[in-house]
Amino acid sequence: MPTRAVFPDKATPYLLLAPQLAVTLVFFIWPAFQALRQSVLVEDAFGLSTRFVWFENFARLLRDPNYLHSFEVTAVFSLAVAFFGMALSLLMAAMADHVIRGAGVYKTLLIWPYAVAPAVCGALYGFLFDPTVGEVTHLLRVFGVGWNYIQNGDQALLLVTVAACWNQISYNFVFFLAGMQSIPKSLIEAAALDGAGPARRFWAVKFPLLSPTAFFLLTVNVVYAFFGTFGIIDVLTKGGPAMATDILVYKVYSDSFRALDLGGSAAQSVILMAIVIALTVAQFRYVERKVHY
Amino acid sequence: MVEKSPGFTLLAHVTLILGVALIAFPLYVTLIASTHALPTLLQGRMPLTPGAQAWTNYSTVLSRGMSLAGAPPVSLMLLNTLVVALGISLGKIAISIIAAYAIVYFRFPFRMTCFWLIFVTLMLPVEVRILPTYKVVADLGLLDSYTGLILPLIASATGTFLFRQFFMTVPAELAEAARIDGAGAVRFFLHILLPLARNSMAALFVIQFIYGWNQYLWPLVVTTKQSYYTVVLVMSRLVNVVDVAPSWNLIMAIALLAMIPPVIVVIAMQRWFVKGLVETEK
Numbered sequence: 001m002p003t004r005a006v007f008p009d010k011a012t013p014y015l016l017l018a019p020q021l022a023v024t025l026v027f028f029i030w031p032a033f034q035a036l037r038q039s040v041l042v043e044d045a046f047g048l049s050t051r052f053v054w055f056e057n058f059a060r061l062l063r064d065p066n067y068l069h070s071f072e073v074t075a076v077f078s079l080a081v082a083f084f085g086m087a088l089s090l091l092m093a094a095m096a097d098h099v100i101r102g103a104g105v106y107k108t109l110l111i112w113p114y115a116v117a118p119a120v121c122g123a124l125y126g127f128l129f130d131p132t133v134g135e136v137t138h139l140l141r142v143f144g145v146g147w148n149y150i151q152n153g154d155q156a157l158l159l160v161t162v163a164a165c166w167n168q169i170s171y172n173f174v175f176f177l178a179g180m181q182s183i184p185k186s187l188i189e190a191a192a193l194d195g196a197g198p199a200r201r202f203w204a205v206k207f208p209l210l211s212p213t214a215f216f217l218l219t220v221n222v223v224y225a226f227f228g229t230f231g232i233i234d235v236l237t238k239g240g241p242a243m244a245t246d247i248l249v250y251k252v253y254s255d256s257f258r259a260l261d262l263g264g265s266a267a268q269s270v271i272l273m274a275i276v277i278a279l280t281v282a283q284f285r286y287v288e289r290k291v292h293y
Numbered sequence: 294m295v296e297k298s299p300g301f302t303l304l305a306h307v308t309l310i311l312g313v314a315l316i317a318f319p320l321y322v323t324l325i326a327s328t329h330a331l332p333t334l335l336q337g338r339m340p341l342t343p344g345a346q347a348w349t350n351y352s353t354v355l356s357r358g359m360s361l362a363g364a365p366p367v368s369l370m371l372l373n374t375l376v377v378a379l380g381i382s383l384g385k386i387a388i389s390i391i392a393a394y395a396i397v398y399f400r401f402p403f404r405m406t407c408f409w410l411i412f413v414t415l416m417l418p419v420e421v422r423i424l425p426t427y428k429v430v431a432d433l434g435l436l437d438s439y440t441g442l443i444l445p446l447i448a449s450a451t452g453t454f455l456f457r458q459f460f461m462t463v464p465a466e467l468a469e470a471a472r473i474d475g476a477g478a479v480r481f482f483l484h485i486l487l488p489l490a491r492n493s494m495a496a497l498f499v500i501q502f503i504y505g506w507n508q509y510l511w512p513l514v515v516t517t518k519q520s521y522y523t524v525v526l527v528m529s530r531l532v533n534v535v536d537v538a539p540s541w542n543l544i545m546a547i548a549l550l551a552m553i554p555p556v557i558v559v560i561a562m563q564r565w566f567v568k569g570l571v572e573t574e575k
Contacts, residue, residue: 007398007399007468007477007478007481009399009478012395012399012478012479013396013401014401016391016392016394016395016399017391017392017395017396019387019388019391019392020388020391020392020411020453021392021407021410021411023388023444023445023448024410024411024413024414024448026429027426027429027430027444027445027448028413028414028422028448029410029413030425030429031425031426032422032425035422035424035425038425092308092312095305095308095309095312096305096309098301098302098305099302099305102306106309106313107563108563109313109316109317110312110316111559111566112556112560114503114559114566115507115552115555115556115558115559116507116555117506117507117525117528117551117552117555118507119507119509119528119529120507120525120528120548120551120552122529122532123528123532123544123545124320124322124323124545124548125319126532126539127323127326127541127544128318128319130539130541132335132538133334133335133337133339133538133541135322135339138338166319169316171570174567174570174571175570175571178567178571197301198298198301227418227420227421230420230510231507231509231510231525231529234509234510234513235529235532238529249420249421252420252421252423253423256423256424257424257514265424266424266425269421269422269423269424269425272420272421273417273421273422276417276418276421
């Protein structure tokens with residue numbers, strides 16, 4: 001790591017780093033260490049004694065059909081959120097990149113959902129899709145679709161996916177648009193001179209050049225679906241019905257604060273940390289590639 | 294020159310307008326619902342034009358809240374949320390800019406160790422280590438306090454990285470010149486570096502203000518007293534009422550009040566928002 005290192009002071013850098021290091025140690029490193037420690041311990045029913053059990057907590061989790069189910073739900077949910085959110089925002093970004101007049105206005109009108117809290121987003125969609133009074137529910141009934149996400153698990157998963165995509169669309173849009181605007185105009189002009197129309201120019205020139213952006217967004221969206229959607233789930237479905245929307249983060253929360261299963265929830269935390277670290281590493285490999293690009 | 298095809302441009306506009314309308318639809322319904330009386334919303338098809346209840350609904354939620362569903366007055370919750378959002382965003386900027394300054398402009402033992410300790414926090418969202426972090430805060434006696442709501446969330450590596458990246462682009466000669474002119478580390482930081490970092494600070498502010506304002510899980514576990522509730526936190530409680538229909542007109546009024554401040558920040562500071570998003574890359 002390159003450095004400037006122009007000031008000779010001995011104590012100053014430590015004083016400058018102290019607040020950040022203190023907060024990091026107390027609220028990040030220590031709790032993470034506690035989760036690791038707790039994940040290999042079992043506490044008796046009264047919390048009086050603890051026993052070291054190696055990987056028993058993990059083994060118990062991986063035998064638990066509810067946990068495996070939660071894994072499956074999370075996989076389906078995060079891939080759906082990433083795919084549909086990115087497809088829709090790519091379309092919007094391609095169109096916004098094409099128009100000259102009004103591009104700024106469209107951008108302003110497309111970035112505001114980023115500012116809406118996931119929990120508030122959940123409330124909005126809860127009203128729109130309410131089984132008795134929802135505006136969209138009425139519309140669906142006209143088309144002969146019976147909608148009740150409170151009882152139907154597939155519909156519940158669909159609803160939280162739609163809400164999560166809506167919430168994340170601005171983020172994807174901003175990155176896709178920035179990616180497209182950084183493509184050299186000469187490439188597009190060369191393709192146009194060779195007779196490629198707008199659609200051909202998009203698929204043959206812009207789309208391949210956007211692949212690093214798309215890869216980056218894929219990991220960000222998966223991380224978002226894993227961790228950022230807690231508010232949406234808690235407001236809309238609370239993991240139900242019958243665990244149809246019980247994603248991993250929601251399960252950690254309900255096992256920690258409702259079921260009070262310390263060893264099990266710590267083991268779940270450790271697994272989630274491993275997933276986050278894997279995704280972060282994937283993201284960094286993208287950053288490296290971008291440098292060589 | 295790329296050819297102009299009016300047909301395709303028209304198609305692009307139509308697609309964009311449809312997309313904008315689709316995305317704005319939930320907002321429109323929220324706005325309309327918040328201006329009607331509850332029976333109007335419950336009796337079947339909701340009207341698509343504003344009603345006459347706006348003043349009643351908004352003054353009710355702002356001054357009295359919804360005591361039956363466990364929500365204190367929204368004016369109090371908006372104030373709490375503002376304190377938390379400003380505390381997190383300004384606190385993060387303050388501690389991360391001085392940390393980045395130390396890492397870039399000084400050489401000292403354990404410099405890389407410090408760097409990696411901060412770097413690790415990038416990987417651990419609060420949702421992942423929720424229970425042990427809760428225990429730390431409880432042991433420190435910080436439940437039901439602004440400090441407990443703010444402090445655990447201001448540790449994040451993103452700010453430190455953003456400022457580190459920025460400091461690396463500042464010519465090294467600037468610091469050397471300042472030193473030759475007799476400026477110490479503190480003076481150089483306050484009078485030269487800080488003014489230069491204004492854009493980066495604004496960018497980080499937008500992202501972190503939104504992050505702080507929209508916090509849900511953390512306030513949910515560390516607050517039990519209504520006087521510390523944030524407006525985002527009560528959403529689930531209001532929607533998931535037992536035995537009665539949710540008071541959608543009031544809920545939509547609260548939802549709208551909860552999203553106005555962050556939406557204004559994003560739109561008013563759009564330039565820095567985009568810069569912040571792209572540069573913090575999360």
